[in-house]
Amino acid sequence: MVDADAIRVTIGTYCERYTDDRDGWLALFADGATVEDPVGSDLHVGKDAIGAFWDMSHGLADRVTLTPSGYVTVVGNEAAFAMDARMEMGDSVSGMAIIDVMTFDDDARITGQRAFWSFDDLKPVEP
Amino acid sequence: MVDADAIRVTIGTYCERYTDDRDGWLALFADGATVEDPVGSDLHVGKDAIGAFWDMSHGLADRVTLTPSGYVTVVGNEAAFAMDARMEMGDSVSGMAIIDVMTFDDDARITGQRAFWSFDDLKPVEP
Numbered sequence: 001m002v003d004a005d006a007i008r009v010t011i012g013t014y015c016e017r018y019t020d021d022r023d024g025w026l027a028l029f030a031d032g033a034t035v036e037d038p039v040g041s042d043l044h045v046g047k048d049a050i051g052a053f054w055d056m057s058h059g060l061a062d063r064v065t066l067t068p069s070g071y072v073t074v075v076g077n078e079a080a081f082a083m084d085a086r087m088e089m090g091d092s093v094s095g096m097a098i099i100d101v102m103t104f105d106d107d108a109r110i111t112g113q114r115a116f117w118s119f120d121d122l123k124p125v126e127p
Numbered sequence: 128m129v130d131a132d133a134i135r136v137t138i139g140t141y142c143e144r145y146t147d148d149r150d151g152w153l154a155l156f157a158d159g160a161t162v163e164d165p166v167g168s169d170l171h172v173g174k175d176a177i178g179a180f181w182d183m184s185h186g187l188a189d190r191v192t193l194t195p196s197g198y199v200t201v202v203g204n205e206a207a208f209a210m211d212a213r214m215e216m217g218d219s220v221s222g223m224a225i226i227d228v229m230t231f232d233d234d235a236r237i238t239g240q241r242a243f244w245s246f247d248d249l250k251p252v253e254p
Contacts, residue, residue, distance in 0.1 A: 004247065039202040071198060071209035073226045073243035075166040080226035080243040082198035082209045099200045099207035101228055101243075116200035116207040116228075120131065 004074040006108035011081050014110070015066040026051055030109040037115035061087040066098070077104050085117070086125065095125040131201040133235035138208050138227075141237070142193040149181055157236040164242035188214040193225070204231050212244070213252065222252040 010028055017025040026047055029035075035044040035053055044053045058064065064087050071082040080101045087094045096117055103112040137155055144152040153174055156162075162171040162180055171180045185191065191214050198209040207228045214221045223244055230239040 004245070039205050069196075069198060069209070071196060071224050071226060073209075073224055073245070073248070075243050075245050078166050078243065080207060080209075080228065082196070082200075082207075082226065097198050097200055099198060099209065099226065101207065116202050116205065118131070118200070118202050121200070 002077055002104055002106045002108050007074045007077075007079050007104050008072055010104065010108045010110065011072060011079060011102070012068060015068050015083055018066045019064060022051065022054055025054065028110055030105045030107075030111045033109075033111050033113070035113045035115075037113065038117050039114050061089050063088040077106075078102065079104070087122075088127075091127070093125050093127045094122045096121040096123065129204055129231055129233045129235050134201045134204075134206050134231050135199055137231065137235045137237065138199055138206060138229070139195060142195050142210055145193045146191060149178065152181065153178055155237055157232045157234075157238045160236075160238050160240070162240045162242075164240060165244050166241050188216050190215040204233075205229065206231070214249075215254075218254070220252050220254045221249045223248040223250065 014028055029047055029050055032046055033050065035050050037053065044050050064085060067084045069082040069084065073080050080099060082097060082099045085096055085098050098115055098117040101114045102110050105111050141152065141155050156174055156177055159173055160177065162177050164180065171177050191212060194211045196209040196211065200207050207226060209224060209226045212223055212225050225242055225244040228241045229237050232238050
């Protein structure tokens with residue numbers, strides 16, 4: 001059984017590296033990991049596909065930051081956590097809530113990710 | 128496709144009724160719904176089993192309240208939301224964060240629930 005604190009470190013690092021550390025972010029995933037982001041969209045399987053997803057999603061905004069909320073719940077090898085996403089495009093800044101649900105291997109690497117968010121929830125926020 | 132706002136109403140009502148409205152709470156579930164609370168525990172299938180789960184969980188404390196956080200994310204017929212649980216036992220009050228992941232039918236009734244929480248996260252809180 002993986003340690004809950006190790007999973008919490010992976011989650012914090014996941015948010016931190018998402019902005020501009022592609023390689024460091026990808027290193028948090030196990031080989032063959034799956035990403036469904038948002039829920040209901042096509043599954044990205046394996047690090048190459050997840051890297052391509054990173055490229056695509058970072059092409060949608062000049063800068064994206066993920067700020068973890070206090071809500072992080074770890075149960076065995078699974079976890080869910082809420083965060084605030086902030087997207088900068090030129091002078092425009094938007095934000096929305098995201099809740100990710102993840103599974104982990106015994107080294108606290110991500111084996112599966114499902115991200116709950118919708119463009120419908122995107123709202124302008126203070127720059 | 129069910130309306131996201133209808134799902135948000137179900138979620139708010141779910142938290143509200145959990146404290147002391149057993150029948151009203153059960154009415155939010157579709158026939159044959161499943162509850163895995165917490166994640167990794169035995170699945171409760173159908174309203175009778177979910178009602179028995181309600182009885183069991185309410186036997187663990189004098190009073191439980193679920194306060195929704197601002198984090199509610201709805202995507203199609205699925206949703207995730209974070210809340211604060213508060214458990215009163217005699218003069219002792221404890222709390223923890225919970226994140227629920229749910230699926231819904233087209234009438235916004237719950238067809239599946241998975242609750243992310245752990246007794247390890249239970250902490251004393253101000254009465």
